[in-house]
Each structure stands twice: as C-alpha cells, then as structure tokens.
Amino acid sequence: MPEEHGAHADAARARETALAARSRASAGADRVLTAAVDDAAAHARAGRRRLDAIGAEIRDALADGSTLALDTPSGARQFQLFLAAKTRDIRRVVGDAVADSRAGAKLLQSTGAGYSVAARVRDRVNRQLLAADISRVENATEPISAADRVRYDNAVRVREGLRANANADTDAGPALLLSYDPMAFDGLGRAAIAIGDPDLADNTTVLVPGAHSSVRDGYLSHPDGLNVYREVCRADPVRTNSVIMWMGYRAPDSLLDLQVAQPDSARAGGRLLAADVNALRLTHRGAAHITVIGHSYGSTTVADAAAGFGMRADDVVLVGSPGTDLARRAADFHLPAAGHVYVGAASTDPITGLGGEPQLTVPGTAATVGLGADPAADGYGSTRFKAEGRGLASPMSAHSSYFKPGNEALFSIGDIASGHGDALARDHMTAPHRRRLPAFDPERLRPGSGDHRH
Structure with a gap:
C-alpha cells in the first residue's frame, strides 16, 4: 500500500x-x-x-x-x-x-x-x-486579385457574424473571434466566434454545424448560437456561459453532395475539432464544463473527434444525426465517468433514419458509403431526449428545428449544456430509444409539445 x-x-x-x-x-x-x-x-x-x-x-x-x-x-x-x-x-x-x-x-x-x-x-x-x-x-488604389476578393467576401461574412452574435439582449459582451482563416478549405473559410469568454465561463458549449454550412455561406450569422446561449443562461442563471460557433472544417456542400454519405470530411474535421476543444482547457481559468453539440453531419464529426482523435468533452449532444461513424456505441466517446452522450432525434426527421445502415466499401477504392450507427437506437448507450416539433411540419423543417426557441430539443439542450443533464428526467424530457428489429420509433406515437422555456 x-x-x-x-x-x-x-x-x-x-x-x-x-x-x-x-x-x-x-x-x-x-x-x-x-x-x-x-x-x-x-x-x-x-x-x-x-x-x-x-x-x-x-x-x-x-x-x-x-x-x-x-x-x-x-x-x-x-x-x-x-x-x-x-x-x-x-x-x-x-x-x-x-x-x-x-x-x-x-x-x-x-x-x-x-x-x-x-x-x-x-x-x-x-x-x-x-x-x-x-x-x-x-481602399484599393489598383485592381484587386481574385484571392483578395475571396478574403474580402469571407471577411465581410465574419464581420456580419460578429455583429449578429453581439446581441444587445445578452450580458456576454462583444463576440470574440477565436479563429480566422478566410482562404481555408478552398475559399470556404474557417472561423470560430464565441459568445461569452470561454476562458472564464463555468460552462462552455461548442456548436458544430452540418452540411451546407461554411463561412462563405454565412453560417456564423445564423441564430443557433444565440438561441443556445440564451437557453443555457436561463437554465442556470447563476453560472457563466460561453457558446462557440465552430466553423472549423469542410462540411459537405449540401444534402446532394456525394460527400454527405461518406465519412471522410467528418474524420478530417474531427481531428481539427478535437485539437480545438482540448486546447480550450489550456487557457481556461478554473474548472469548466464543456459540452460539444453536433447537428446533422456535424454530429458525425463530433463522434469522430471523440472516438478517433481524443476529444476531451464532459458531455456530447447529437441532434439530427445520420450516424456516428467511428463510434459504434456511447462508450466509444471516452467521456468521463459522469459524462453522457445525449441524442435528439425527431421521429419526422428523415436524416436520422440514415443511421444504423451498414457502411459499405466502394469496390476498388478505400472509400466507404454510410455514416454508421444510429445513436438514438436501443442498445447504443445514449440518453435520448424529446425533440419533436410542435404541429405539422415538413420533414426537412424537422431536421432544422432543433435550436428553435420553445422547442423540446432546445429546452433539453439548455439543461445539458448548463451541467444539469439530470434535470431531463425530472422535467419528463427523456424519450424512449428506437427499436431496430422490427424497426419502430415510439416517438411517432407522441405529438410534439411547445412553449418550453426555463
């Protein structure tokens, strides 16, 4: 001894x-x-x-x-x-x-x-x-180059994102530009904007988007980050918060892009994401609770960052996930003992139906098609929370509504990202898992509810 x-x-x-x-x-x-x-x-x-x-x-x-x-x-x-x-x-x-x-x-x-x-x-x-x-x-005094035009266009998009996320109705102060490379990914751009200072916040949330997201396409001005920030602050007004909109990988161009059915971009992005998330702890002063949220193809990227590249998060949230590639079960995320993999999967979201299909190798190549396991399925080891939209909505609307104020999903995300994932059960916001054989989603039997606010 x-x-x-x-x-x-x-x-x-x-x-x-x-x-x-x-x-x-x-x-x-x-x-x-x-x-x-x-x-x-x-x-x-x-x-x-x-x-x-x-x-x-x-x-x-x-x-x-x-x-x-x-x-x-x-x-x-x-x-x-x-x-x-x-x-x-x-x-x-x-x-x-x-x-x-x-x-x-x-x-x-x-x-x-x-x-x-x-x-x-x-x-x-x-x-x-x-x-x-x-x-x-x-202020050019001579013709500008094509490269300078790309830099300018993406710089303007980033400036718009900074302004959009420095909203007057929060006490976070000016948004912080954590990373900036307007020429990255063949001109799609790389940047990350923080609402609140991640070096000082009690809770830090990193938000990773999916297909058709880039600096060039204006993702940084999207309201998802502010919606999450407001909900987390309301879930626990005592603790301080930071939400980072992370546009740090090359996401597929759209749902029609062939890359959206392949894990290559998610694995490349997962390596970058893991490095950035892990480095957050180096400059943080004191203890911090870090939650990483992946939406759509971004959930595959988050899963690969944790399972393949050692991302050190306390909790992970996957919404609208088409599959988790390198992670076949929740244990593959290597979270701390108190950590959880939380999953929001609307029963009407067709993208979540892609998970669970076998990953197939393309003959004659090293490429694979398919994004792996469904994290909302029974036996995966995740905690599923309610994420149904209220009323009738188109399938793709369901896929893009996880961060909409008043929805079940955003309410649940507020509890998780504020470090109170245990409140889901108390608030009756947990949901049963999907059954694979025979295929059935119990959430189809339940109408979605609305006006959920802390």
Whole structure:
C-alpha cells in the first residue's frame, strides 16, 4: 500500500509539474502575442498618420492650383508626376500594412494550432487581420486579385457574424473571434466566434454545424448560437456561459453532395475539432464544463473527434444525426465517468433514419458509403431526449428545428449544456430509444409539445 500511495503521489506531482509548465508556456505565448498586437496597433496608427499626411499634401496642392499652373502643359505634367509619387507612397503604406498583417498571422500560428492562447488575445489579432482584409479591397488604389476578393467576401461574412452574435439582449459582451482563416478549405473559410469568454465561463458549449454550412455561406450569422446561449443562461442563471460557433472544417456542400454519405470530411474535421476543444482547457481559468453539440453531419464529426482523435468533452449532444461513424456505441466517446452522450432525434426527421445502415466499401477504392450507427437506437448507450416539433411540419423543417426557441430539443439542450443533464428526467424530457428489429420509433406515437422555456 505505501508503494501504491507513493506512485499516486509521484503521478500527481508529475501532473502538477506538467500543468505548471503548460501554464508558463501559455502565459509566455500570451505575452508574445500581446506585444505583437500592441506593435501591430502602433504600426497601424503610424500608417494612418502617413496616409493622413499624404492626403493633406494632395489637398494643399489642389488648393494652390494657380501656383501650379495646371492649365499649362508643363504645370499639368508636373502635377501628374506629383500624383504618381503620392500614389507610390500610398502603395508603400498599404504594402507595409499587408506585410504586418501576414506577420501577425504567422506569429499566431507559430504559437500552436487552434486555441493555444487566451481568447481575448486571439480576438485582437484576428480582428486586425479581418480589418486588413476588408480595408485592402475597400481602399484599393489598383485592381484587386481574385484571392483578395475571396478574403474580402469571407471577411465581410465574419464581420456580419460578429455583429449578429453581439446581441444587445445578452450580458456576454462583444463576440470574440477565436479563429480566422478566410482562404481555408478552398475559399470556404474557417472561423470560430464565441459568445461569452470561454476562458472564464463555468460552462462552455461548442456548436458544430452540418452540411451546407461554411463561412462563405454565412453560417456564423445564423441564430443557433444565440438561441443556445440564451437557453443555457436561463437554465442556470447563476453560472457563466460561453457558446462557440465552430466553423472549423469542410462540411459537405449540401444534402446532394456525394460527400454527405461518406465519412471522410467528418474524420478530417474531427481531428481539427478535437485539437480545438482540448486546447480550450489550456487557457481556461478554473474548472469548466464543456459540452460539444453536433447537428446533422456535424454530429458525425463530433463522434469522430471523440472516438478517433481524443476529444476531451464532459458531455456530447447529437441532434439530427445520420450516424456516428467511428463510434459504434456511447462508450466509444471516452467521456468521463459522469459524462453522457445525449441524442435528439425527431421521429419526422428523415436524416436520422440514415443511421444504423451498414457502411459499405466502394469496390476498388478505400472509400466507404454510410455514416454508421444510429445513436438514438436501443442498445447504443445514449440518453435520448424529446425533440419533436410542435404541429405539422415538413420533414426537412424537422431536421432544422432543433435550436428553435420553445422547442423540446432546445429546452433539453439548455439543461445539458448548463451541467444539469439530470434535470431531463425530472422535467419528463427523456424519450424512449428506437427499436431496430422490427424497426419502430415510439416517438411517432407522441405529438410534439411547445412553449418550453426555463
């Protein structure tokens, strides 16, 4: 027994040493990036002063037109040379700003992928890059490149997302831009926006969307994140919260995209998601409850992140899931002892009917078709919650209504993400699992209810 106690003590000391080293490394990265942000801000102010001075010189020259003799060939020629020189000066200022922005991006990446530094530091750096991508086009003095146009279009989408998620009726403060890469995934873009500071929140929820979601398509302005944030806050007004809208993988383009029936994008996205979720704990101050929610194809991505790439979540929520690929049962998510896999599957949602079908190999290739097990099925080991919509609705409407205010699903998500999953049973919000043989969903016999609010 003394030897065992000593081994435990040694292991505890090793963990404490590792955590202390990791904390020092994170603090060091924060100091480096903070200094870089301050330096970049100083460069931006200097550039602005240079542009203001150039503008003043041009205005002064125009005001003194009689002295320049612009109505003579010689005077006009001298003024053209003057303007050409000022144009070169402007280009140098813009070029310096672009170089500074690119240097800032490289510095951010050099400190580690994903969420390796404090959220507010990442927000400051990413907002500067965002502003530079917008300014480069809106203040262009020469034709812009196709790449700059893509950067601009996605930057505008991200800016719209930041504004949409800084809603005045929450006390979360300004939304934080945690990651930003407008050229990722062949121009579809990569970004993550947080409502509330994930470094300080008691509860952090990461929301992963499905097909037809991208920065370019405007996912970050969708109300799902705010709806979840409001419901979680109402479920437990005492604790602080953060909800992250994570557009960090290449989702299938639509339900007609052939990739939607294959797990490749989910596995690639799962690796990225696991790294980002795990890094949330590195910068968090104190204990945190992390819930990761996957909708539609995003649920497959979440399952792969947990089962295949070691994602460290406390609870997982899968809604509208077409299958969980690498995870064949709830135990494959490797959650802590108190953690659960929660599933919302409306009986009228046709996408959830795709789960449970066998994954088939395409002859002559390494590709597979099918997304694996149905997490709402009996024997999977999940906790299913009520997710029926109220009244009659089209099948695809049922698939897109899990985050609609007043619905059964969002009410249940509020309890889970606030760390009170045990309240589902008390509130009579648990649902029976589907039966596979013979195939039957007991929820088909129950009409959906509405007006569920904490």
